[in-house]
Amino acid sequence: MQRLTHEEILGWLRETRPAALDQLFAQADQVRRERVGDAVHLRGLVEISNYCVRQCHYCGLRAARSTPRYRMNREEIVACAHKAVELGFGTLVMQAGEDFGIEAEWLAGVIRQIKSETPLAITLSLGERLLDEARLWRQAGADRYLVRFETSDPELYAAIHPLRGAAISDRVELLRELRKMGYEIGSGVMAGIPGQTYEILARDIELFAELDLDMIGIGPFIAHPETPLGAPDVATAGEDQVPNSELMVLKAVALTRLVCPEANMPATTALATINTVDGREHGLESGANVFMPILTPSPYRQMYQIYPGKACVDEDATQCNQCLRGRIQRLNRSVGEGQGGRRSGGGEAAFGNASQSAAATKARQPLSDELGQKESSQPAEETLSQFVVLR
Ligand code: SF4
Numbered sequence: 001m002q003r004l005t006h007e008e009i010l011g012w013l014r015e016t017r018p019a020a021l022d023q024l025f026a027q028a029d030q031v032r033r034e035r036v037g038d039a040v041h042l043r044g045l046v047e048i049s050n051y052c053v054r055q056c057h058y059c060g061l062r063a064a065r066s067t068p069r070y071r072m073n074r075e076e077i078v079a080c081a082h083k084a085v086e087l088g089f090g091t092l093v094m095q096a097g098e099d100f101g102i103e104a105e106w107l108a109g110v111i112r113q114i115k116s117e118t119p120l121a122i123t124l125s126l127g128e129r130l131l132d133e134a135r136l137w138r139q140a141g142a143d144r145y146l147v148r149f150e151t152s153d154p155e156l157y158a159a160i161h162p163l164r165g166a167a168i169s170d171r172v173e174l175l176r177e178l179r180k181m182g183y184e185i186g187s188g189v190m191a192g193i194p195g196q197t198y199e200i201l202a203r204d205i206e207l208f209a210e211l212d213l214d215m216i217g218i219g220p221f222i223a224h225p226e227t228p229l230g231a232p233d234v235a236t237a238g239e240d241q242v243p244n245s246e247l248m249v250l251k252a253v254a255l256t257r258l259v260c261p262e263a264n265m266p267a268t269t270a271l272a273t274i275n276t277v278d279g280r281e282h283g284l285e286s287g288a289n290v291f292m293p294i295l296t297p298s299p300y301r302q303m304y305q306i307y308p309g310k311a312c313v314d315e316d317a318t319q320c321n322q323c324l325r326g327r328i329q330r331l332n333r334s335v336g337e338g339q340g341g342r343r344s345g346g347g348e349a350a351f352g353n354a355s356q357s358a359a360a361t362k363a364r365q366p367l368s369d370e371l372g373q374k375e376s377s378q379p380a381e382e383t384l385s386q387f388v389v390l391r
Pocket of ligand 1: 056306
């Protein structure tokens with residue numbers, strides 16, 4: 001596959017013609033089918049703590065915000081792991097704010113217990129912790145680590161992520177260190193951060209490829225209203241501002257699939273939040289191959305409010321599982337078996353159903369119709385000759 005150039009990525013991010021975009025989505029879907037198969041992997045997400053020392057300007061969990069806090073105990077987390085096995089998931093994702101109340105040795109013990117009692121892969125998403133802590137958790141059996149760099153632009157990153165005292169925040173370097181420890185590494189960005197230009201988002205996508213990420217999550221920027229960026233008069237990049245729309249997220253997902261053909265990519269909860277009806281399906285049709293059903297028990301799941309109105313907060317784990325499996329079935333895709341890691345494999349169901357899925361894709365309405373795009377006078381062929389992905 002020939003790499004997309006910076007100008008090509010930029011052109012696609014600015015593209016608005018429905019017929020052209022349908023070709024982009026179809027091509028991403030085809031690459032997804034050929035490179036990671038039809039299986040949709042289910043990663044059970046357990047939000048183990050909503051404490052956070054950081055002050056990210058958009059997040060409902062920022063330290064300065066007064067909100068009820070919780071930290072799950074060992075028994076509760078291990079119970080979620082067994083629930084994940086019962087529901088047929090291959091991975092448990094433990095996520096939290098940057099909470100140093102989660103002690104490294106304590107968490108290592110939890111990881112060891114889950115690895116000894118279940119066949120699950122363990123993914124950690126605990127923010128910027130010390131390298132020694134990450135090393136300890138890797139030795140205890142953790143398989144993957146997620147840390148979103150959110151934007152590749154250092155100035156934009158600094159503008160919305162105040163530092164923790166004198167600490168240095170370099171998530172890209174952290175990802176490189178985690179890779180050296182043997183973790184599968186995942187990252188991601190938000191589309192539509194105030195001040196984010198198309199140039200910046202194009203560079204984000206190029207950085208995904210440069211880092212050869214194993215997992216990539218892309219969602220729309222959604223600010224909690226009780227945060228600095230939740231104010232109505234926030235400064236933007238004007239005409240160059242990337243919108244935080246579903247369409248923009250889907251374009252970024254599709255382009256990311258083309259430049260990172262083997263990455264595991266979730267249809268994110270944030271995408272499902274801005275389109276509760278079929279945002280997840282649109283994600284799967286644009287290159288994604290992972291769902292992350294929430295396992296966090298009540299009342300904690302209602303307290304993990306990065307932004308309000310989060311999809312799936314009112315359902316329990318069993319309902320989430322049934323709902324997501326139904327969505328996968330309706331797309332004629334299959335549920336992944338095993339751990340479904342990029343490097344560790346476990347995706348034996350991945351390639352079993354390609355022709356069925358291809359037929360289903362053809363039978364579906366063009367995605368641009370579902371997104372309500374206006375038709376343009378320019379023919380799609382012209383776009384393709386300009387931006388075609390040579391394979
Ligand atoms: S985005 Fe993450 S690190 Fe930032 S305040 Fe929210 S939970 Fe903490």
